[in-house]
Amino acid sequence: MINKVEYKDIDFEKYNHCIENSVQKNFYCKKEMLDFLCKNWELLVYGDYQAVMPVPFTKRIMLRLANMPLFCQQLGIFSKEDDIFVNQKFLDFFKKNYLIVNYQFNFNNHFETTLTTKKNYIIPVQEYAFLRRKKYFKGRKSTVKTAQYLDFREVFKDTYILDFIKNNFKGLQKEKDMDLFIQYLFFLEKSGKLRMFGSYYEENLTNLAILIDDGDCYSLLGLLNNEEFKSHNGASFLIDRILKTNIETKAFNFMGGSIRGIEVFFKSFGSDLQEYQVIQNSKKDIVRNWLKIS
Structure with a gap:
């Protein structure tokens, strides 16, 4: 009952x-x-x-x-x-x-x-070398390879990072929604679940990945692009580097994939379809x- x-x-x-x-x-x-x-x-x-x-x-x-x-x-x-x-x-x-x-x-x-x-896409825990060699799309391998001159860094919540998020986060139409998102980041940080990684070109932040760390899995809350540096393929570099350093101990949840272009991007890293x-x-x-x- x-x-x-x-x-x-x-x-x-x-x-x-x-x-x-x-x-x-x-x-x-x-x-x-x-x-x-x-x-x-x-x-x-x-x-x-x-x-x-x-x-x-x-x-x-x-x-x-x-x-x-x-x-x-x-x-x-x-x-x-x-x-x-x-x-x-x-x-x-x-x-x-x-x-x-x-x-x-x-x-x-x-x-x-x-x-x-x-649709949702997820990459289970596995050997990184096998994932990249056998499951990455050919074009994604090439894109990642050409972007290796970028720097990969873990970043932390400060005024510069918050401004980057506000200026580059897509999909939130209302100001109050962005305010809630920023509050959510503070909540996740306080809960010990927030991780953020950035790709840099000559000290310029080109891309930012915002992740929820749930212990055995990273979930992608946001992947932000600085349009000024779009040609550097920082998004591909950033996801690849996160996988390289974590996928053997943590699964990776892309948190979506119903939009065609985004779906193809997620699939190109060898992720598995997971429908709900x-x-x-x-x-x-x-x-x-x-x-x-x-």
């Missing part, structure tokens, strides 16, 4: 035990991460916390709209084993009881119902679903 549990009533001891022992565990589902990223969130619970599903939501007048917050890629159902029967119960309850704008399950969740999928299922509704769909619920 699935129950909805409001935030104030969540047994976080049981919740933490469930997610820590789940096969789907990721850093998004941790309480402190959800508390930071979500204005509001609650929980769907199966049995006595045998399986859980965090649900971020926003309030609109008298309505609660289930919606993924910025910078959160995959949530979904967390349990000791991914049970398609239990997952379907969650999905049916979720659709019946929420107006869903956008919700993204994790790649381990499977359902009887067919849902839309999004999503529910996305237009305003018309939401009104139609609201009429059904009410």
Whole structure:
């Protein structure tokens, strides 16, 4: 049986035990991460916390709209084993009881119902020499080779780096979204999860990779390019050098890949496709679903 549990009533001891022992565990589902990223969130619970599903939501007048917050890629159902029967119960309850704008399950969740999928690319832990020799695209090998004159450095949050991020981060249209992103970096740094690496040409920062360090995996939060130095192929150099120094102990998660040009870039480093299922509704769909619920 699935129950909805409001935030104030969540047994976080049981919740933490469930997610820590789940096969789907990721850093998004941790309480402190959800508390930071979500204005509001609650929980769907199966049995006595045998399986859980965090649900971020926003309030609109008298309505609660289930919606993924910025910078959160995959949530979904967390349990000791991914049970398609239990997952379907969650999905049916979720659709019946929420107006869903956008919700993204994790790649381990499977359902009887067919849902839309999004693409993600990941490189498992492996020998770097084998990865580059056997899995890199030929063109990527060549591009990386020509950029070896660049310098690779780990960088830390200071005024110069923050200005570089604000001036070169693409995809955030609103000023408040950029403010939230900067706050997120401070949060990750405080949590010990922020790593940043840069490529330099004659002391000029050409590219910056912003990573979430989750212990056994690096997740790419942002890959920023200084357009003035685009011809130096710093992005290729930077990803290659991060892989060279880390891929034998840490997996690398590109955190996306649905846009064709970006997908090809990620694939060219020998990454594996990892799809996850999503529910996305237009305003018309939401009104139609609201009429059904009410």
